[in-house]
Amino acid sequence: MTFAAGGGSVGRRDAWYHKPDVRRLGASLGVGLVLALVTGKDGRSGHFGSGIAAALGGVRVPSFLAVGLALWGVATGINRYGDEMRRALAPATAARKRVTGNATFRTTSLLVMLVVAIGIPPMLSSFWQGVLVEQVGIFMLLAVGLNVVVGWAGLLDLGYIAFYAIGAYTTAYFTGTLPVQPPIVLNPFLCFPLAVLACLLAGVLLGAPTLRLRGDYLAIVTLGFGEIVRIVANNSDGITNGSRGATNIPHFSIHLLGINYDWTLNSLPYWYLIMVVLAVVVLLFFRLEHSRIGRAWAAVREDEVAAQASGVATVKIKLLAFAIGASTSGLAGVIYASKIGFISPDNFLLILSISVLAYVVFGGMGSLFGVMVGAALLTWLPQFLRDYVPATDRNLYIGAILVLMMIFRPAGLLPARRRRTELSLHDIPEAETVAVPAPGSMGGSI
Amino acid sequence: MTELLEVDGIEVRYGAIAALKGVSFSVRRGEIVALLGANGAGKTTTQQTVSGLLRPASGQIRYGGQRIDGVPAHEIIRLGICHVPEGRRVFARMSVVENLQMGAFRFRRVRPEALDRVFTLFPRLKERAKQSAGTLSGGEQQMLAIGRALMGEPRLLLLDEPSMGLAPLVVRQIFEIIREINQQGTTVLLVEQNAAQALRLAHRGYVLETGRIVMEDRAVTLLADDRVRAAYLGEDLGEG
Numbered sequence: 001m002t003f004a005a006g007g008g009s010v011g012r013r014d015a016w017y018h019k020p021d022v023r024r025l026g027a028s029l030g031v032g033l034v035l036a037l038v039t040g041k042d043g044r045s046g047h048f049g050s051g052i053a054a055a056l057g058g059v060r061v062p063s064f065l066a067v068g069l070a071l072w073g074v075a076t077g078i079n080r081y082g083d084e085m086r087r088a089l090a091p092a093t094a095a096r097k098r099v100t101g102n103a104t105f106r107t108t109s110l111l112v113m114l115v116v117a118i119g120i121p122p123m124l125s126s127f128w129q130g131v132l133v134e135q136v137g138i139f140m141l142l143a144v145g146l147n148v149v150v151g152w153a154g155l156l157d158l159g160y161i162a163f164y165a166i167g168a169y170t171t172a173y174f175t176g177t178l179p180v181q182p183p184i185v186l187n188p189f190l191c192f193p194l195a196v197l198a199c200l201l202a203g204v205l206l207g208a209p210t211l212r213l214r215g216d217y218l219a220i221v222t223l224g225f226g227e228i229v230r231i232v233a234n235n236s237d238g239i240t241n242g243s244r245g246a247t248n249i250p251h252f253s254i255h256l257l258g259i260n261y262d263w264t265l266n267s268l269p270y271w272y273l274i275m276v277v278l279a280v281v282v283l284l285f286f287r288l289e290h291s292r293i294g295r296a297w298a299a300v301r302e303d304e305v306a307a308q309a310s311g312v313a314t315v316k317i318k319l320l321a322f323a324i325g326a327s328t329s330g331l332a333g334v335i336y337a338s339k340i341g342f343i344s345p346d347n348f349l350l351i352l353s354i355s356v357l358a359y360v361v362f363g364g365m366g367s368l369f370g371v372m373v374g375a376a377l378l379t380w381l382p383q384f385l386r387d388y389v390p391a392t393d394r395n396l397y398i399g400a401i402l403v404l405m406m407i408f409r410p411a412g413l414l415p416a417r418r419r420r421t422e423l424s425l426h427d428i429p430e431a432e433t434v435a436v437p438a439p440g441s442m443g444g445s446i
Numbered sequence: 447m448t449e450l451l452e453v454d455g456i457e458v459r460y461g462a463i464a465a466l467k468g469v470s471f472s473v474r475r476g477e478i479v480a481l482l483g484a485n486g487a488g489k490t491t492t493q494q495t496v497s498g499l500l501r502p503a504s505g506q507i508r509y510g511g512q513r514i515d516g517v518p519a520h521e522i523i524r525l526g527i528c529h530v531p532e533g534r535r536v537f538a539r540m541s542v543v544e545n546l547q548m549g550a551f552r553f554r555r556v557r558p559e560a561l562d563r564v565f566t567l568f569p570r571l572k573e574r575a576k577q578s579a580g581t582l583s584g585g586e587q588q589m590l591a592i593g594r595a596l597m598g599e600p601r602l603l604l605l606d607e608p609s610m611g612l613a614p615l616v617v618r619q620i621f622e623i624i625r626e627i628n629q630q631g632t633t634v635l636l637v638e639q640n641a642a643q644a645l646r647l648a649h650r651g652y653v654l655e656t657g658r659i660v661m662e663d664r665a666v667t668l669l670a671d672d673r674v675r676a677a678y679l680g681e682d683l684g685e686g
């Protein structure tokens with residue numbers, strides 16, 4: 001009569017090693033151990049396992065395990081005593097809510113962030129300014145765009161970087177730096193709308209046939225598309241200059257109403273440019289998220305048939321998300337091409353699509369602020385680690401952080417409100433969601 | 447009485463399999479029509495074709511005299527045909543209110559009167575307005591699914607097995623509410639396996655068997671029919 005799970009599996013689920021806390025402990029110690037073994041001093045080539053033997057000898061393994069244990073302890077403590085702590089802190093939380101909830105606080109904190117974003121970069125070294133533009137800024141923009149596709153519409157796009165490439169190559173074309181000449185040579189600023197247009201077009205051409213299919217097909221098709229774009233760019237010597245790529249793409253410049261300004265190799269002006277673009281995009285997306293379209297995306301993500309039955313034109317609404325994501329990616333491509341001045345197919349490898357997806361998941365799918373923080377942190381971290389760990393080990397640490405994040409905060413660093421409930425729903429036993437209510441409990445209300 | 451919905455010889459295939467082999471029936475304004483049949487008879491397929499989720503390979507569907515076969519679902523709902531799909535399919539991670547809001551998606555904004563009406567029919571939903579739909583009980587989810595369809599302010603309401611997986615008492619409550627909705631002026635096409643209760647509620651009924659209509663009559667007549675009693679009522683007969 002009910003769909004309650006059979007009783008047979010109950011005993012096994014109750015075993016001590018199935019307890020979430022225990023599993024998390026195992027996982028975090030495992031990550032610590034593996035990380036300790038694969039990083040550190042190199043082993044001698046030719047002696048199988050000599051690196052591992054060396055790692056086992058020192059304080060490396062114990063200290064990594066200790067970090068894993070400590071992390072687990074903190075997380076478990078928060079989990080177990082979180083409610084009590086929250087209760088104890090209730091007055092403080094209420095006070096904080098009163099402050100953070102009101103509009104003046106929001107405006108003030110926004111202003112503070114703005115002041116930081118404007119004021120701090122000039123004090124940084126030119127290396128860090130470069131990182132800020134070429135890594136942090138560009139990838140924040142990319143993450144915000146991919147969030148629309150993955151976080152809001154729930155479409156897995158593994159070829160996202162292709163649109164970044166299309167944006168960059170559009171810029172190269174219209175600034176006259178490809179073997180084929182454009183009808184008119186334009187300033188990179190004018191490439192913004194053209195890149196958006198090109199990406200919209202490519203997005204619709206790719207999406208229109210594939211978005212009719214369900215789920216996983218899209219991931220495979222986009223994965224293929226990303227590679228196709230890169231390989232075509234690599235092989236079309238006469239059009240894209242092949243693997244040598246486009247060089248001397250000009251910087252942005254303004255010559256308007258007596259204002260004359262040229263962006264140069266200096267990173268700082270680019271940072272401000274990205275901030276302006278990002279601000280416009282975020283504002284637009286924020287409005288979208290809370291609009292009818294945003295609700296339609298959420299519905300499609302949850303249950304496509306039900307969304308369709310509720311009157312959502314599902315193919316169109318998915319296509320819209322896909323195209324919006326694509327054109328945001330294109331914007332980032334324009335900025336990148338102009339900043340670096342040189343692009344080649346090697347700038348658009350599959351790993352970048354995967355990285356952006358990782359930033360989105362890490363930051364908190366569906367949360368605008370979250371994915372920006374995620375992208376910023378994960379692009380900053382490898383540069384930061386540069387001074388502390390061997391270059392070959394950097395990505396191992398990043399990987400470990402991603403794994404730990406998924407163990408302890410599966411919804412991401414700053415999850416969207418809805419995602420939080422989405423994941424907590426998994427903890428509710430099957431029986432409870434479909435069980436028949438006790439007859440008495442409903443009789444009174446009808 | 448005038449026909450609101452006329453289904454005329456529709457054929458629906460899933461690839462090579464023909465699920466409906468020329469199904470015809472009609473629903474008149476103000477009626478409750480029950481569509482009965484065993485598992486796999488094609489009841490869900492029929493409803494999904496009417497609501498535009500599937501397209502017929504041949505045949506016609508007319509709604510208020512206008513052809514609607516092949517019209518996509520999001521346009522059909524604008525004509526006032528709202529569908530409560532099989533298995534409820536509430537948006538599990540949205541709150542009750544957000545689900546209802548989605549039901550009114552075809553309108554620019556939610557009319558407060560529509561929301562009031564749903565909350566009057568289902569006071570239970572009002573109590574749980576902020577709860578996420580996935581944590582509701584099965585009966586409550588069914589109420590929400592019906593409520594969500596009502597938010598689209600249907601002239602024709604399609605219900606696909608609203609009694610599925612619910613305790614008998616809850617089924618009776620749900621059916622009472624369907625009667626009330628009908629009395630408020632909404633025409634209902636009800637798909638059910640629970641033939642006894644469906645026929646007690648409906649004005650007329652059709653019996654579907656492997657993609658064909660094999661019987662049609664007034665509900666009371668079907669309820670007394672020997673073949674229906676043997677095939678679909680079984681021991682359920684003694685209950686009322």
Ligand SMILES: Nc1ncnc2c1ncn2[C@@H]1O[C@H](COP(=O)(O)OP(=O)(O)OP(=O)(O)O)[C@@H](O)[C@H]1O
Nearest residue numbers: 460463465483484485486487488489490491492639
């Ligand atoms: N998506 C599909 N692909 C292939 N065959 C399908 C599909 N959906 C339904 N069918 C087949 O079509 C026939 C009719 O199915 P339908 O779901 O309409 O039956 P039903 O009368 O609603 O049954 P139930 O009472 O079990 O819900 C069945 O034989 C089924 O196997």
Ligand SMILES: [Mg+2]
Nearest residue numbers: 489490491532
């Ligand atoms: Mg069915």
